[in-house]
Each structure stands twice: as C-alpha cells, then as structure tokens.
Amino acid sequence: MPLDSSVIAALQQVSTATLTTILLKKGLRNVWMRGTKPLKPGQKRIVGPAFTLRFVPAREDLATPASWSSPISTRAAIEAMPEGVVAVVDAMGVKDAGIFGDILCARMARRNVAALVTDGVVRDVAGVLGTGLPVWCDGVAAPPSVAGLTFVAWQQPIGCGGVAVFPDDIVVVDDDGAVLIPAALLDAVLAEAPEQERMEAWIMEEVGRDVPLPGLYPMNAETKARYEAAKKGS
Known part of the structure; x- marks a missing residue:
C-alpha cells in the first residue's frame, strides 16, 4: 500500500539516528541495514514502503545472461514496482557482482521508484549516478550480478544488511544509511x-x-x- 503523503512528510523530518533510538526504546535493536551507504553523499532523506528483492549464491546452471529474460528476473521485478516504493535488495553482502547497472536504474527512475537500497553493490556507477535514482549500497563492482548471484524472488521476506525486511515495512534512508520501521509500529x-x-x-x-x-x-x-x-x- 502507498504511504500517505503526511506520513512521508513527517518522517522526512526525522533522522535515521533518531529512529534507531525510538525503536531501541521499543525493544528493536536490529533495524539499521549494514552496508547501506549513500552512493552519492548529500542525497535527501527518503521514505517509502519496502519492495523486496532476493538473490541467493550463484549457481552455474541458473546464473547466466539468459536468465535475464526469465519471467523470474530483476527485469520483471522492476516492472512490478509501484511508484514511491524503496527497492530493498538482499544481495547477501556480495561485493564483487553488481546487482543493478545504469539501464535497470534508469528504468526504476522512470517508474518513479523512490530509491534503491542494498547490502550489495552496483555497476556502471557513472551511468547509475546519471539516472538520478537515489542509491544506498556497499560500493561498486564491474561484474554483472550473475557473476556471483542468482536472482530468485521479489516481494518476499528478505535479509538486507542483517535486518529482516518484509514487504511494505517502512524504510527511511539518509546519510547515516537505511533504517527499517516495522509496518505494525509505524503509528x-x-x-x-x-x-x-x-x-x-x-x-x-x-x-x-x-x-x-x-x-x-x-x-x-x-x-x-x-x-x-x-x-x-x-
């Protein structure tokens, strides 16, 4: 479900540091996604519901360029993303295979996806920056995703940076990284x-x-x- 504009406006005024303190008081210690650093410093604070994507380790018969045309692919997942979501990608912290490059990020930007968050890395960094899509990740790498990962699903529970993320949980990102607000605790x-x-x-x-x-x-x-x-x- 899309977030109400008043909710987005309210959370855009709250730092991720403050959110971790509030959630700590409610007993949640593990809400900051490790490895989620702004690709471009100074990106504005962004708020949106999580749209989850999941990779598993590469398996040679599945992780091939031909898989990019499969009905279960990152391409198909992007076409399923509603406007305003934060795409949260479980890349298992793999840093030598870029999950998305400039073309996929450009399509996400055209679909008005709010941001991309991953514990992995991206490729084609100059092109990705040129798309204007705000990205939080753990660096850059030239090889494609299939060099180290197999894409398996979207809109399922995932682990990103050691944090359990469910579809439609709320994600807030700023210069301190990405923080998860469980949907049930939003109010x-x-x-x-x-x-x-x-x-x-x-x-x-x-x-x-x-x-x-x-x-x-x-x-x-x-x-x-x-x-x-x-x-x-x-």
Missing part, C-alpha cells in the same frame, strides 16, 4: 518521532550555551521542567 513511531527531534534540537541549543551534559542528556526532572517551559513559551 507508534510517528507519535514519538517529531517530539524526539524537537527535544534533541533543544538539547543541542543548551549544549551551545555550555550547559554540562549530566542531567541534560538524558534529562533529569529539572531539565525536563525547563524544556516543557521552553516549549510553552515558543
């Missing part, structure tokens, strides 16, 4: 995230005033009272 996160950002911004202001950290971060009762008073006065 709870939305209820807390803006306040967490406001509180941390106020704490930063206090640090700028040379306020010592003990009692400030985390707040003690006196600091909480000052913070509440400041909110009322703003």
